[in-house]
Amino acid sequence: MRMVTMFARRLLHAFLLILAVLVLNFLLIHLAPGDPVDVIAGGVGGTTEEAMADIRATYGLDKPIYVQLGLYLGRAFQGDLGNSFFYNSPVLELVTGRAGATILLVATALLFAISIGTLLGVLASHKPKGIVSALVTFISVVGNSAPIFWTGMMLVLLLAWVYPVFPIANMIDITKGAGFFDRILDILHHLVLPALTLGIVYLGRYARVTNASMLEILGSDYIRTARAMGVAETKVYSYHALRNLILPIVTITGRQFGSIISAAVLVEVVFSWPGLGTLAFDAILARDYPTVLGILFFSSVLVIVANLITGFVYHLVDPRVRTEG
Amino acid sequence: MAVVENTLIVRSQSPLREAMHAFRQSWTGMLGIVILALIVIFTYIGPILYPVDPFDIVWAPMTPPGVAAVAPLGTDYLGRNILAGLIHGGSATLYVGIVAGIITITIGVLIGALAGFCRGAVDEILMRLTEFFQVVPALLFAMVLVALFTPTIYVIAFAIGFVSWPATARMARAEVLRIRELEYVNAARVVGARNRKIIWQVILPNAFAPLIGSATLTIGTAMLFEAALSFLGLGDPNVFSWGLMIGEGREYIFDSWWAVTFSGLMIFLAVLGFSLVGDGLNNAFDPKLRER
Numbered sequence: 071m072r073m074v075t076m077f078a079r080r081l082l083h084a085f086l087l088i089l090a091v092l093v094l095n096f097l098l099i100h101l102a103p104g105d106p107v108d109v110i111a112g113g114v115g116g117t118t119e120e121a122m123a124d125i126r127a128t129y130g131l132d133k134p135i136y137v138q139l140g141l142y143l144g145r146a147f148q149g150d151l152g153n154s155f156f157y158n159s160p161v162l163e164l165v166t167g168r169a170g171a172t173i174l175l176v177a178t179a180l181l182f183a184i185s186i187g188t189l190l191g192v193l194a195s196h197k198p199k200g201i202v203s204a205l206v207t208f209i210s211v212v213g214n215s216a217p218i219f220w221t222g223m224m225l226v227l228l229l230a231w232v233y234p235v236f237p238i239a240n241m242i243d244i245t246k247g248a249g250f251f252d253r254i255l256d257i258l259h260h261l262v263l264p265a266l267t268l269g270i271v272y273l274g275r276y277a278r279v280t281n282a283s284m285l286e287i288l289g290s291d292y293i294r295t296a297r298a299m300g301v302a303e304t305k306v307y308s309y310h311a312l313r314n315l316i317l318p319i320v321t322i323t324g325r326q327f328g329s330i331i332s333a334a335v336l337v338e339v340v341f342s343w344p345g346l347g348t349l350a351f352d353a354i355l356a357r358d359y360p361t362v363l364g365i366l367f368f369s370s371v372l373v374i375v376a377n378l379i380t381g382f383v384y385h386l387v388d389p390r391v392r393t394e395g
Numbered sequence: 396m397a398v399v400e401n402t403l404i405v406r407s408q409s410p411l412r413e414a415m416h417a418f419r420q421s422w423t424g425m426l427g428i429v430i431l432a433l434i435v436i437f438t439y440i441g442p443i444l445y446p447v448d449p450f451d452i453v454w455a456p457m458t459p460p461g462v463a464a465v466a467p468l469g470t471d472y473l474g475r476n477i478l479a480g481l482i483h484g485g486s487a488t489l490y491v492g493i494v495a496g497i498i499t500i501t502i503g504v505l506i507g508a509l510a511g512f513c514r515g516a517v518d519e520i521l522m523r524l525t526e527f528f529q530v531v532p533a534l535l536f537a538m539v540l541v542a543l544f545t546p547t548i549y550v551i552a553f554a555i556g557f558v559s560w561p562a563t564a565r566m567a568r569a570e571v572l573r574i575r576e577l578e579y580v581n582a583a584r585v586v587g588a589r590n591r592k593i594i595w596q597v598i599l600p601n602a603f604a605p606l607i608g609s610a611t612l613t614i615g616t617a618m619l620f621e622a623a624l625s626f627l628g629l630g631d632p633n634v635f636s637w638g639l640m641i642g643e644g645r646e647y648i649f650d651s652w653w654a655v656t657f658s659g660l661m662i663f664l665a666v667l668g669f670s671l672v673g674d675g676l677n678n679a680f681d682p683k684l685r686e687r
Contacts, residue, residue, distance in 0.1 A: 090527050102543040109543070215615065215667040217622045220641060220659030227652055325529075332534030336623055340645070350535060351627060354542045366539055370531045377530070 073385075080381055084374050089143070091370040095363045096142045106131060109359045111155055121155075151367065152360035156353065161364035164349065169368060171241060172345030176334050178265040183272035184319060190273070191280025192312070195288065206281060210274030218333050222267040222340035229263060236263045239342040264341040268333055275322065283318045287311050316387050324380035327373040414604070417679040424675020430668035434661075438485035447479040449635040457651040471640070471654045472647040480640050481661055487636040488662065491552045492618035492669075498556025499617065500610045503563025508602070510564070511571030512594055522568070525561045533558040534623060541629045548631045555620045559613070566609060570602040577601075608677030615669035622662045637662050 099109050107122050110129065126132060130141045151161040194203040212221070230238045237243060237260050246256045287293060288311060296310050297303075331346075338347030346365050353361035418424050447453070452474040453465045460469040460477075468477040510521035540554040574580060575598060583597045624630055625638025626645070637658040644654030 087527060087530055091531060094527075094531065098539060098543060211667065211670075212663075215619075215670050216663040217619055217626070217638075217641070217659060217666075219623065219626050219645075220655065220662065223641070223645065223648055223655055223659070227648065227656075231649055328529055328532050331532040335532075335534055335538075336626070339627065350538065354538060355628060357542070359543070362539055362542065366531065366535050369535055373530050373532065 076385070077382070080378060084378050087374050088371055091367055092143055092146050093139070095367055096139055098363065099359070100135070110152065146367075151364040154353070154358050154361040154364075156356040156358035157361065161360050164361060165346065165364045165368045168344060168346050168349045169372070170345075171343060172331075172334055172338070172347065172369075173372070175261065175264055175268065175338070175343060175345060176330055178261055179268035179334075180272065180323070180330065182265060182269040183276055184323070186269075187273040187276025188280045188315065188319065191277040192284055192307075192315075194277065194281045195284035198285075203281075206274065206277040209270060210278050213271040213274035217336075218267060218271055219336040219340050221270070222264070222337055225263055225267055226340070236260075241344050260341075260343075264337050264343050267340070268330070268337045271333060272326065272330065275326075276319065279318055279322055280315060283315055284311065287314050317384070320380060320384050320387065324377055324384070327376040327380075331369050331373060410604075414676075414679040418675050421675045421678060423671050424679070427668045427671025427673075427675060430664055431672065434485065434489075434665050434668060437482065438489060441482035445479065445482055447476055449475060449480040449483040451475065451479070453479075457647065457654075459651070460653050468657055469651065469653045471644060472651065477640075477653060477657060480635060481637070481657055484635050484637040484640060484658065485661065485665070487548060487631070487634045488618050488621050488638065488665065491548060491555065491621040492614045492665075494549075494552040495555035495559070495617035495620065496610060496614035498553060499560045499613050500563055500606070502556065503560035504567045504599075504606065506560065507564035507567025507569075508571050508594065508599065511568040512575065512590070512598065518568075521564075525564050528558065529561045531558075534620070537620065537624060538627065538629060541624060546624075546629055546631055548634055551621060551624060551629075551631065552617075555617050555624075559616065559620065563606075563609060563613065567602065567606065570605055571598055574598050574601050604680035605677065608673050608675075608680060611669055611673035611676055615666040615673065618662065618666050618669070 099106050102109050106129070107125050110125050111122060128141075130138050133141075149162055151165070153159070154161050154164055157164055190202055190206050190209075194200070194206045197203065226238060230236050241260050242253065242256055243260070246252055293306060293310055296306050301310070334345070335347030335350060337343065338345045339351050342348060346369055350362060350365045353359075353365070453476045454463045454470045454474050456470060456472050456474040458466060458470045458474070460467065462469070466476040466478060468481070470476060471480070506521050506525065510518040510525075536558045537554045540557065541551055544550045544554075580593060580597055583593050588597070621630075621636070622638030622641070625636050626642040628642055630636055630639050630642075640658035641655045641662075644651065644658075648655055
């Protein structure tokens with residue numbers, strides 16, 4: 071029962087956050103210099119007189135500001151995020167059409183970063199002065215200090231130009247075979263470089279956190295007890311030590327969703343990956359504000375949902391949270 | 396006997412001097428200082444020694460490095476001098492990084508310290524606000540702000556600061572919560588110090604140590620942010636910057652790799668400098684880490 075109220079509280083919390091993002095979007099439209107109509111229609115002179123009158127009517131721009139906010143929220147909850155005058159299409163359709171590619175990229179990068187990062191971190195904690203430790207330091211220094219769009223371009227130069235192992239850009243090559251499995255292989259082939267670029271930044275962070283947690287865990291009393299009892303070293307690692315790594319890893323994953331979406335925008339632009347990032351880039355160049363704001367809203371919702379899932383996972387794996395509620 | 400004297404001398408030092416001493420012991424921190432010094436000389440003295448306008452077209456487009464004496468590091472897709480770009484492109488990045496870093500720290504410390512000190516409802520509201528700013532992807536948020544307002548160097552610095560303060564706020568709050576339970580804060584309260592005095596003269600000076608390292612790291616992050624915005628074409632169009640060079644060179648990367656490579660390397664070095672110094676300061680001010 072306590073579980074259920076906990077989840078209900080989290081859901082309500084997530085809903086309030088989504089509401090707050092919508093209010094932010096509304097504020098941005100109205101705080102921008104000039105007439106809100108120009109923002110909605112995409113720049114001065116973006117549309118005809120009739121279209122502008124139409125916008126004024128649907129958004130209720132001649133009514134008091136709180137009525138406008140009510141209208142805006144009401145339409146948003148019916149799935150109407152406005153229309154893109156540049157793409158001549160509803161914003162929601164545009165955004166949901168592109169979200170899949172972004173989710174695929176981010177999920178692959180995270181999976182890569184967590185698996186390899188944890189592995190490197192464990193190996194580094196085993197030999198603090200070894201070559202793996204040096205590698206972890208190097209990766210996290212480059213990952214934290216080099217602009218991600220630059221490392222992406224350097225990887226393209228090296229692995230798609232000098233040694234043409236991977237494709238330069240895009241998600242599919244239409245000249246390749248059209249069968250289902252050919253398509254999937256082709257997408258995976260295109261996915262390698264962007265996911266590597268995005269993943270390597272986070273790989274360094276996971277490796278560092280894993281390394282630090284492992285050093286702490288291996289120095290703790292219960293590990294010493296296990297060793298004193300004669301438990302085999304492999305079992306000390308696999309049974310006693312590694313399961314205590316799950317919590318710090320879930321914790322930092324939860325904190326990173328916002329930053330990884332930001333980084334994905336840059337990676338997508340470098341690799342012309344057809345996700346939300348390239349859409350945002352094109353929309354901003356075209357002054358297509360409804361689309362830009364739609365992406366801001368939708369990506370925030372993605373972060374909120376991802377945080378909700380991490381919260382549940384945290385709940386499942388941490389016995390302390392479970393009993394204390 | 397000599398050993399005893401030695402410990403006595405070390406103990407008599409002020410915490411600041413002690414930390415500075417520890418900082419000088421770490422070679423990574425000193426490397427960071429050296430890198431930053433070189434970047435500052437390159438950016439602020441370089442233009443005097445090499446007064447070439449980075450917007451000027453000096454040679455054939457896309458000339459590789461080492462071919463023309465006018466442009467030792469080659470030219471970009473318009474025939475502009477890459478070396479001049481590197482020398483003149485740093486001041487915007489450094490300026491925005493430092494201003495945005497200061498804005499980030501100011502907002503973050505104000506909100507974090509207030510939340511940690513007041514607790515209760517104020518804490519709840521401020522932390523919800525912080526959480527909200529962490530949910531909205533910072534780069535997209537900054538892109539929207541810069542695009543809606545005009546992309547001048549000031550708007551860019553403000554936008555970066557405005558979207559990146561939550562991490563600082565959380566840290567400042569945790570620090571204030573930790574310190575306010577310490578005995579000397581109680582002692583100050585017992586002798587009748589007012590809240591304002593306790594915040595400004597007792598808690599904040601003690602929270603200063605962990606904040607100084609994180610402030611330095613924040614400048615590096617803000618520089619990456621500025622570079623990202625210029626790369627996306629949202630930089631100040633009147634100002635030449637390293638990020639702009641990468642953004643403009645992106646489409647010609649296979650014909651002129653040098654246009655993006657060198658400018659990216661400059662950003663990397665500058666950010667690396669700040670992050671090495673930041674890490675060094677964090678370690679130097681933290682007695683627990685210092686012993687390692």
